[in-house]
Amino acid sequence: KIASTYENSCRQLIKIVDGFLSQTTEINDRITENFINGIILILDTMHFFEENGTGDPVVSTFISHNEHWTESSLTGLNILLNLLAHSNVLFCGIASVRIHSLLHSRPLNGREEAAYLLSNVNRIFSSFVQNEDCEHFAYLLPLMKTIIDKSYEILQMNVHIPNMPLYKATSTALDDFLRYCSSSDSQEWQMFIQRHIEPLAEHYRSMSIRPFHMNMKIWWNNCHEMMMIGIHKRHRQISEEKLKFQVKLDFLELDRS
Structure with a gap:
């Protein structure tokens, strides 16, 4: 029962954090080192990113049995996508x-899920390309390759982007993809993203x-409503107690007179 209560509390906290981050585009101002340490510890404790030695998904409180999120x-x-863009x-x-661990722990569930992941990581990757931020490429390029490897067939990349080099098993695939995105061929990639992804x-x-x-917005609205009801009750109780106290004072004054 204690474990179940802890898991439920973790789930609620994760939802609150996601709602907090989704309210603004100024993510950098909202994420601190203490925030990272706290939320990652919770996600790790819930076995969100683990896989077993056979490559099959481990028993996790986060992954449903039908492989849907x-x-x-x-x-x-x-x-994690918000942290990736930091x-x-x-x-x-x-x-x-x-x-990476999450992608290796379960298959992609159809084209739309694959497109959602590719869309988000590509948007983050493109922003760092524009800023010429090379430090992030070491993490984003391998992640992009993993997503492309897992979604190459279901998104029909061989048909839509035949010149895309990242799927090729070469030692220079990552560098080739970076050049592919920033060269004249990038129009092929951008059109693929815009039209199909x-x-x-x-x-x-x-x-x-x-x-x-x-659902989180409704939850917050309900919390706000309950808070306002509680404040109203508190103010009413204070007013009633003041009135009772004043009545007692008046009664004492009458007795003295």
């Missing part, structure tokens, strides 16, 4: 390692991500 796993993943390369590295990713967000955030 549970609500907690999806909010946990969104937290300007601090150490935070990016922490998130990258765990997303973003529509699928947006549908996944509307069906899987936004309902969770809407």
Whole structure:
């Protein structure tokens, strides 16, 4: 019972953190080292990123038996994606390692889920390319390759982006992909993302991500309503006690007179 209560508390905390981070684009200002240490410890404790020696998923409170994301796993993943986009390369590295483990612990569940992951990581990767932030490439390029390897066939990349080098098993694949994105061939990649990936990713967000955030919004509204009711009751009790006290004072004054 204690373990169950702890797990439920962790799930609720993960949802709150994800809701907190999703409210603004100024992620860097909201993530501190203490925040990282706290939330990663919880995710690690819940065995969110582990896999066993056979490559099969371990028993986890985050992964459902039908291989769909549970609500907690999806909010946990969104937290990691926020960390992946952080300007601090150490935070990016922490998130990258765990997303890697997560990708190896379960198969991608269809095109839309694959597109959602590729869309998010590509957006983060593109922002660092524009800023010429080479430190983050060491984490983002291998992660991009893993996502592409796992989604190459279901997203029909061989048809849509035949010049994409990252799927090729060469020692220079990562560097080739970086040049591919920043050269004249990048139009092929960008068109693929815009025409084929973003529509699928947006549908996944509307069906899987936004309902969770809407549930959290409803939860926060309920919390606010309960708080306001509690404040109102408290003020009423204070007023009633003051009135009773004043009545007693008046009664004492009458007795004296």
